[in-house]
Amino acid sequence: MNCNVPTDIVFSFTGFAHRGGRTDTHHDGWGIAFFEGAGVRHFVDHQAAIASPIAELIKRYPIKSTNVVAHIRKATQGQVALENCHPFVRELWGRYWVFAHNGDLKEFAPTLDGAFRPVGNTDSELAFCYLLQELRRRFGDSQPGRDDLHAALQELVREIAAYGTFNMMLSDGTALFAHCSTKLCYIVRQYPFTAACLSDEDLSVDFSQVTTPNDRVAIIVTEPLTNNESWTHFEPGELKLFVDGSPLAL
């Protein structure tokens, strides 16, 4: 989720969490990270989201954020363990970066220089460490502008996606990058807001009742979360940058 004003993710997370063991088979852990200013609230659990007390808390407690990255895991590489749960968090350029991956990379074994090393044993965390290492190698000690960052990431994700499926999200709390390798779609909710109905549970919300005309919220997912809205599909290979609830034209 990427928004122009701090927004809670209770509605979307409720549907999403059902896929972690009930309506889908992603039951090998889950996680979510909320940016709040430069800080991050990071929750991970190797229990299925549907059975996790922490997921229950997040469904009840409306944490407001402009950038949220959530993930439910189906273990393809790396055992079911806390250190293998997405999203992963690292610091680069004095900011936290949050990363989540959907997919599977085969024989991806980049050379790491030691600046960022995986703690667990997933292909995903390895890809994240490699991304940050290469960004730091290219741009040195100061964060580049968004255009330069997008261009560099476009090259890097193409290189990584050559090893398999690499749908991914990356955020530093000011913007959200989303890369589609095989499947990713998004919706932008803005004025005039309407009602939305979850696909995974009998729950709907009328956003016109809980928003102001200036609010704008982008939700980016591998599978649409609602069944009465029109989701826009990414093209394979596309890397979109979301800022303030909108995809930027780059």
Place this chain on the structure above:
Amino acid sequence: MNCNVPTDIVFSFTGFAHRGGRTDTHHDGWGIAFFEGAGVRHFVDHQAAIASPIAELIKRYPIKSTNVVAHIRKATQGQVALENCHPFVRELWGRYWVFAHNGDLKEFAPTLDGAFRPVGNTDSELAFCYLLQELRRRFGDSQPGRDDLHAALQELVREIAAYGTFNMMLSDGTALFAHCSTKLCYIVRQYPFTAACLSDEDLSVDFSQVTTPNDRVAIIVTEPLTNNESWTHFEPGELKLFVDGSPLAL
């Protein structure tokens, strides 16, 4: 807390959390990190612990861990904000490191090479980044043995403590380093276990009912948490290393 078997911290955290706004003035945020294998569950909140829904969850939900670092904050440097809440987490040598600081450093302005940079603006996070940077500079890309690490940390904490008060804890999930600048004390609970009574709330627990004879748990705090046990005070300048619930002789 440092233990030889995964142990929940519900009892100690209950007393500790009361100091975050009720029995003490540390009401500018709080945080706790639990290692679970190589993974970390990290909870931070800029609300007072006594008013935090997440602190409530942790009091009810017995997360078991062998290394836990918790902190309640009284802001001395850096505003009340999520990014300024301890404990801080960074990755070094493919492990997560968790750090919390009690005290205040004046005019501490080390040169950072960019490998670890503060996200917030506390003296504490700056000291943590400097510690990790210097450890990496000394030992390169592979983690040294505990004796070498202790010796290096002893030098580094002495250097940092010259700038003010630097009671601190640092853990990589396999061991816990605790440095006393002005105040720190610990207790080792082991067989035969007895009952303990919190100082900050009318609550006691008979550990003999909830332990096995092999369990061993060290609790390290700035102020004793119980009023019927004998806590051992650190010497100023002392850096102790706790492994499997005991301080090591080094």
